[in-house]
Amino acid sequence: MxxxxxxxxxxxxxxxxxxxxxxxxxxxxxxxxxxxxxxxxxxxxxxxxAPGDYALSGTLAVDRLVGADVSVGIDILDFNIVCSPARAHLLVEGGPVTVGGEPLVFPLHHVHSLVLEQRATEYWLDGTPATIRAALLLPAEIDAIDDAASRATIRALFEDRRGIHFQGSATLDRLTLDEMTWLDPAVGVVPGDEKADPGNAIQLRAVRP
Known part of the structure; x- marks a missing residue:
C-alpha cells in the first residue's frame, strides 16, 4: 500500500x-x-x-584449509554504503578479467544491516564502521572470459558458486567482508547450501586508493 x-x-x-x-x-x-x-x-x-560513490581496490582471496589458495585483485568502481549495487572488476596478475575485450562486471549488492545498539543515523560518517551484508553475483559470462589462464584462476577461486554471501563492515575508506559459512547463525535467511565451508571461505579486503 x-x-x-x-x-x-x-x-x-x-x-x-x-x-x-x-x-x-x-x-x-x-x-x-x-x-x-x-x-x-x-x-x-x-x-x-553529486553521488557519494567512491572507488575501492584490494583483493578477493581464499586461504584454503585443503587445496590451493587463490587470490585475485578487485576494483570496486562506485561503492556507496547507502546505495546498492556497486560494480566490481576482477584482476588476474594485475590485468582486468575481460569478455570480448571489455572488463567483466561483477555486481556487488549490499545493505547496511540493522545493529543491536542505538546509533545515530549514518553513524559511519564519524568513523564508526557500518555493519554490512553483501552478495557478489557471478555473471554467466565467466565461462567466456577471454584469457584461458584468467578463466582458470577465476574458476579455481569461485569453484561451483553462483554468488558469494558476505558479512562485514565498511567505512568511508575501507571495506572488510568475509564469506558466510555454515558456522554463522541463520540470521538473514541465507540458505545453508549457499554458505561456505569454514575452511574454504572467501575474503574481500579493499581500501580507497
Missing amino acids: LRVEGVRDGRTGFYFKRIFDDAWSFEETGYRVCGPFLNAPGRVPREPV
Whole structure:
C-alpha cells in the first residue's frame, strides 16, 4: 500500500493505492498536512547532489584449509554504503578479467544491516564502521572470459558458486567482508547450501586508493 498526504477540494487527508491499482483513492482525516508539497507553487527544487560513490581496490582471496589458495585483485568502481549495487572488476596478475575485450562486471549488492545498539543515523560518517551484508553475483559470462589462464584462476577461486554471501563492515575508506559459512547463525535467511565451508571461505579486503 502506498500512502501520501494531500489535500482534495480543501479537505486534508491522504491519497492511497495498492501497487497495481490503476488510480489513487483519497481518505479524509482532517489533520493538518505536514508538507511542504513537492509540487507546491513557487517551490524551488533543490540543486542536484553529486553521488557519494567512491572507488575501492584490494583483493578477493581464499586461504584454503585443503587445496590451493587463490587470490585475485578487485576494483570496486562506485561503492556507496547507502546505495546498492556497486560494480566490481576482477584482476588476474594485475590485468582486468575481460569478455570480448571489455572488463567483466561483477555486481556487488549490499545493505547496511540493522545493529543491536542505538546509533545515530549514518553513524559511519564519524568513523564508526557500518555493519554490512553483501552478495557478489557471478555473471554467466565467466565461462567466456577471454584469457584461458584468467578463466582458470577465476574458476579455481569461485569453484561451483553462483554468488558469494558476505558479512562485514565498511567505512568511508575501507571495506572488510568475509564469506558466510555454515558456522554463522541463520540470521538473514541465507540458505545453508549457499554458505561456505569454514575452511574454504572467501575474503574481500579493499581500501580507497
